[in-house]
Amino acid sequence: xxRYSQRQNLSTLSEINITPLLDLAFVLLIIFMITTPLxxxxxxxxxxxxxxxxxxxxxxxxxxxxxxxRETIKINDKTVAASDLVVRLAELxxxxxxxxIVIRPDRDLPVQKLISLMDGLQRAGISKVGIATKxxxxx
Numbered sequence: 001x002x003r004y005s006q007r008q009n010l011s012t013l014s015e016i017n018i019t020p021l022l023d024l025a026f027v028l029l030i031i032f033m034i035t036t037p038l039x040x041x042x043x044x045x046x047x048x049x050x051x052x053x054x055x056x057x058x059x060x061x062x063x064x065x066x067x068x069x070r071e072t073i074k075i076n077d078k079t080v081a082a083s084d085l086v087v088r089l090a091e092l093x094x095x096x097x098x099x100x101i102v103i104r105p106d107r108d109l110p111v112q113k114l115i116s117l118m119d120g121l122q123r124a125g126i127s128k129v130g131i132a133t134k135x136x137x138x139x
Contacts, residue, residue, distance in 0.1 A: 061096055064132075066104040071113055085117070089124035100128035 066074045073080050080088050092099050101121060105114050114131075121129055 061098050062100045062102055063092055064102050064104060065117065067106065067109060067113065067117060069106045069108045071109075073117070086120045086123050089120060089126060093125050098128070099126060100130070101126055102130045102132050104132045 064076055066077075071082070073082060073085060075088060075092075089101075103114070103117060105117075118129065
């Protein structure tokens with residue numbers, strides 16, 4: 001007399017049970033979904049805030065720097081060489097310590113050129129800087 005359980009052990013498996021494999025795949029998917037945003041946001045920024053209000057800027061203190069896609073720099077519509085930019089900005093700072101600068105970059109200007117211009121402003125000691133933009137129209 002054979003036992004039923006012994007006969008089952010002797011038979012070969014004709015199907016593979018994929019339920020444990022699916023469980024493993026879903027667990028790995030959940031782990032990657034949780035850890036991926038943590039890897040992408042590696043810089044944790046806390047934006048500073050201040051209770052003090054900024055002093056209003058007078059129109060006479062605002063200077064405009066334009067830079068086009070050919071990297072031509074103009075301060076108040078006067079062309080300035082890139083090598084003379086920091087010297088010219090330092091002169092503006094000496095003439096008016098509260099000078100404010102508005103940068104008008106071209107839309108197709110590489111970001112690195114804008115950053116170089118802002119580095120020049122920092123070297124000249126100018127801290128009141130703004131970037132002029134145009135509002136997008138809704139389609």
